[in-house]
Amino acid sequence: MREEFMKKFLLIFLTLFLIFGLAASLVFADKEKKADKKAGKKEAVEDVKEEKKVKVREMTLYHDNPEFQEFWTNMGIASGEDAGVLAIPVDLETNVYMTRIKVDLTTSRAPAVFKWWFGYPAYELVKADLLMDLSDVWDEVGHNFPVGVREALTIEGVTYAFPFVTSYWIWFYSKAVYNKFDLEPPETWDEFMDQLALFEKNGISGIGNTVGKSNWTSFIVPMEILIRLNVDAYLDLMAGKIHWTDPKVVEMMEIWKDLLDKGYFAPMDATYAVDQPRMLKEGSLAFAPYGDWFGGILQDQGLVPVEDYGVFVLPAINPEGENAIAFEISPLIVGKNSAEADLGVEWMKWYGTEHAAQILWEQRRFAPTVHISPEDIAKDDPILAEVIGMLDDYPRKLIRWWEATPVEIRTQSVDAFNTMLVEPDRYMELLESIEKVAKETWPNFGVDY
Numbered sequence: 275m276r277e278e279f280m281k282k283f284l285l286i287f288l289t290l291f292l293i294f295g296l297a298a299s300l301v302f303a304d305k306e307k308k309a310d311k312k313a314g315k316k317e318a319v320e321d322v323k324e325e326k327k328v329k330v331r332e333m334t335l336y337h338d339n340p341e342f343q344e345f346w347t348n349m350g351i352a353s354g355e356d357a358g359v360l361a362i363p364v365d366l367e368t369n370v371y372m373t374r375i376k377v378d379l380t381t382s383r384a385p386a387v388f389k390w391w392f393g394y395p396a397y398e399l400v401k402a403d404l405l406m407d408l409s410d411v412w413d414e415v416g417h418n419f420p421v422g423v424r425e426a427l428t429i430e431g432v433t434y435a436f437p438f439v440t441s442y443w444i445w446f447y448s449k450a451v452y453n454k455f456d457l458e459p460p461e462t463w464d465e466f467m468d469q470l471a472l473f474e475k476n477g478i479s480g481i482g483n484t485v486g487k488s489n490w491t492s493f494i495v496p497m498e499i500l501i502r503l504n505v506d507a508y509l510d511l512m513a514g515k516i517h518w519t520d521p522k523v524v525e526m527m528e529i530w531k532d533l534l535d536k537g538y539f540a541p542m543d544a545t546y547a548v549d550q551p552r553m554l555k556e557g558s559l560a561f562a563p564y565g566d567w568f569g570g571i572l573q574d575q576g577l578v579p580v581e582d583y584g585v586f587v588l589p590a591i592n593p594e595g596e597n598a599i600a601f602e603i604s605p606l607i608v609g610k611n612s613a614e615a616d617l618g619v620e621w622m623k624w625y626g627t628e629h630a631a632q633i634l635w636e637q638r639r640f641a642p643t644v645h646i647s648p649e650d651i652a653k654d655d656p657i658l659a660e661v662i663g664m665l666d667d668y669p670r671k672l673i674r675w676w677e678a679t680p681v682e683i684r685t686q687s688v689d690a691f692n693t694m695l696v697e698p699d700r701y702m703e704l705l706e707s708i709e710k711v712a713k714e715t716w717p718n719f720g721v722d723y
Contacts, residue, residue, distance in 0.1 A: 330354050333386035333617035335361040338371035341547055341571075345637050352633055357624040359617050361387065368490050379404040384609030386618035389438055392603040393677030394684070397429055399607075405434040406608035406615055408622060412436075415626035418643045427605055435605030436622055437642040441565035442661055443498075443600040443674060444585045446572070450557030451478060452584075459586035463502070466589055470538045473560045479553065480538035482562040485695055486545040490676070492691035493684075494563050495533075497675040498588050500526040502595035505670055512678040514721040518709040519702075527694070527701040529591075534698045542695060551575035555582055563588070565602060565674075566661045570639045579657040587668060599668035602677060680719060686711040 335346060346363035354360030366374060378384050390396060399405050412424050412433050427435045447459055460466035470480040483495045500508045507522040540559055544550055551572050553559030562568060577583055590596040608618035624630060631645035639655050652659040676684060690704040716723035
């Protein structure tokens with residue numbers, strides 16, 4: 275069973291290589307909304323009901339991006355005006371969100387539409403028969419999406435989602451910092467380390483990967499280090515073919531510990547949605563490693579592509595770590611047991627329209643459909659166009675840590691990595707804690723661990 279799933283999963287590497295213009299700007303951060311804006315949006319929702327000549331029906335749309343609430347409200351208003359289906363967004367913090375969704379999906383309280391993660395997080399929901407099969411909707415509106423996306427969002431014959439965003443994982447760098455020292459992005463690991471030492475010597479934080487207010491981000495740096503050490507080791511660890519105490523994984527933690535011990539990280543209370551953009555802008559932070567969706571957050575905070583920030587892919591540490599880049603797909607899904615499931619299906623049909631695509635691009639720099647051209651992307655967001663242009667140089671497209679391994683293992687690793695950020699001396703103890711969960715989990719997927 276698991277081998278068939280993994281074979282299907284590997285097709286994503288090939289199909290996504292054909293997708294042009296899907297890279298975008300997803301963001302996961304902390305809510306900072308003003309009361310007057312909320313009031314205004316509430317009035318706008320009521321206006322849709324008042325002005326619409328036909329009956330406007332309401333449905334729920336759940337997401338874990340509080341800073342996206344205004345965007346989702348605008349999307350909901352537009353769908354109410356265009357299709358008579360008014361999406362009412364509900365935002366929750368990621369940890370609460372994951373638990374709440376899994377519980378609600380088993381009942382009629384399930385959201386009509388919700389944002390999730392592909393790979394293993396979606397696999398467990400498909401196996402539990404909790405997701406609506408959207409194959410018929412794809413038959414109707416699938417021509418609005420790039421070739422290969424449907425296959426990437428299909429598990430065991432069930433096409434369970436539409437894409438919210440596909441994002442590649444890169445390193446954003448501060449133009450203020452690089453202009454100050456007349457530097458270019460590092461092309462080797464040694465150059466990367468030399469630049470970190472220079473920045474630390476001059477009172478500049480090197481890497482923006484912190485605890486902040488969102489603990490999910492802790493996997494980013496270890497993922498990046500292991501990929502640059504040995505791509506096959508990364509794939510094997512995610513697939514349960516090597517152990518968390520394997521020498522390559524231990525080396526990953528030792529390199530990470532060295533970076534932490536040398537003071538190359540931003541203050542651990544710095545948030546990535548507010549503090550880090552400000553620090554990049556003012557030149558007190560050099561690097562922010564995130565998906566290319568982070569460009570949207572930077573622009574929201576007033577940074578200008580090319581002028582204030584650029585991007586690069588972290589150089590390989592060893593030859594075995596070359597030519598690879600991680601990616602994610604963020605899917606939108608209909609809860610099968612939802613009392614509003616039929617409305618969710620109708621909303622998905624609207625989601626494929628040109629109007630929806632324009633809102634996604636103008637407000638979030640998302641381009642999941644073919645309605646936004648490469649020319650539009652290059653004109654409005656040249657850094658995103660640069661990311662798309664560099665993909666040919668990285669033929670090994672790797673599923674991001676968050677989606678590439680079973681949820682139980684991922685959850686334990688993220689918790690352990692948050693501890694690592696503040697107690698790096700405990701790295702072996704933390705690896706052993708993940709290994710314990712891996713030994714309990716992999717047999718459930720038919721893996722002889």
